[in-house]
Amino acid sequence: xxxxxxxxxxxxxxxxxxxxxxxxxxxxxxxxxxxxxxxxxxxxxxxxxxxxxxxxxxxxxxxxxxxxxxxxxxxxxxxxxxxxxxxxxxxxxxxxxxxxxxxxxxxxxxxx
Amino acid sequence: xxxxxxxxxxxxxxxxxxxxxxxxxxxxxxxxxxxxxxxxxxxxxxxxxxxxxxxxxxxxxxxxxxxxxxxxxxxxxxxxxxxxxxxxxxxxxxxxxxxxxxxxxxxxxxxxxx
Numbered sequence: 001x002x003x004x005x006x007x008x009x010x011x012x013x014x015x016x017x018x019x020x021x022x023x024x025x026x027x028x029x030x031x032x033x034x035x036x037x038x039x040x041x042x043x044x045x046x047x048x049x050x051x052x053x054x055x056x057x058x059x060x061x062x063x064x065x066x067x068x069x070x071x072x073x074x075x076x077x078x079x080x081x082x083x084x085x086x087x088x089x090x091x092x093x094x095x096x097x098x099x100x101x102x103x104x105x106x107x108x109x110x111x112x
Numbered sequence: 113x114x115x116x117x118x119x120x121x122x123x124x125x126x127x128x129x130x131x132x133x134x135x136x137x138x139x140x141x142x143x144x145x146x147x148x149x150x151x152x153x154x155x156x157x158x159x160x161x162x163x164x165x166x167x168x169x170x171x172x173x174x175x176x177x178x179x180x181x182x183x184x185x186x187x188x189x190x191x192x193x194x195x196x197x198x199x200x201x202x203x204x205x206x207x208x209x210x211x212x213x214x215x216x217x218x219x220x221x222x223x224x225x226x
Binding site for chain 1: 118147152153154155156157160168170171204211212214215216217219220
């Protein structure tokens with residue numbers, strides 16, 4: 001049973017526009033959420049995180065929103081740039097757990 | 113500062129062969145872990161360690177062994193490789209644990225088992 005779901009395998013966005021990547025989770029015990037970005041032949045790199053006590057966290061062009069009642073989070077990238085083309089993984093963890101639970105990833109393609 | 117270093121980057125094995133995937137970090141992190149990534153799936157935790165001499169199983173530990181003799185190194189051993197172990201393997205570390213901390217990942221080892 002997949003506890004973290006990214007239902008869009010791919011997303012295509014024009015350069016300069018907003019990219020919105022979505023993530024749903026089923027485990028209500030998750031209390032910390034992260035987004036990772038991955039380029040081909042590289043390891044995932046941390047992008048942004050949010051604690052369950054918050055509903056929004058911003059870092060430059062990246063904003064993560066958390067809706068606990070809907071068990072949903074989203075990553076907004078504004079404006080989208082060519083270098084943002086990558087696979088984005090949503091991940092979650094509950095306090096004291098052994099490791100992160102990852103979604104399957106969304107391949108974001110920024111078109112010129 | 114190299115971060116998390118994984119070797120080799122690519123490896124092809126025959127069924128039944130054994131090998132060790134190396135992982136080293138120079139950040140003095142206590143927590144280290146191994147994940148595998150399969151096509152169309154997220155990363156899944158294989159084994160982890162919270163410090164030298166301490167290891168434990170993750171979500172998908174079968175067919176893999178680990179040890180942690182030093183803070184820096186966390187090798188992953190395949191004793192008898194199977195085609196189902198064809199995957200990309202990532203080592204990751206964090207100062208004290210994955211809760212409320214970001215993981216630092218290595219660049220991965222792509223393993224094919226024929």
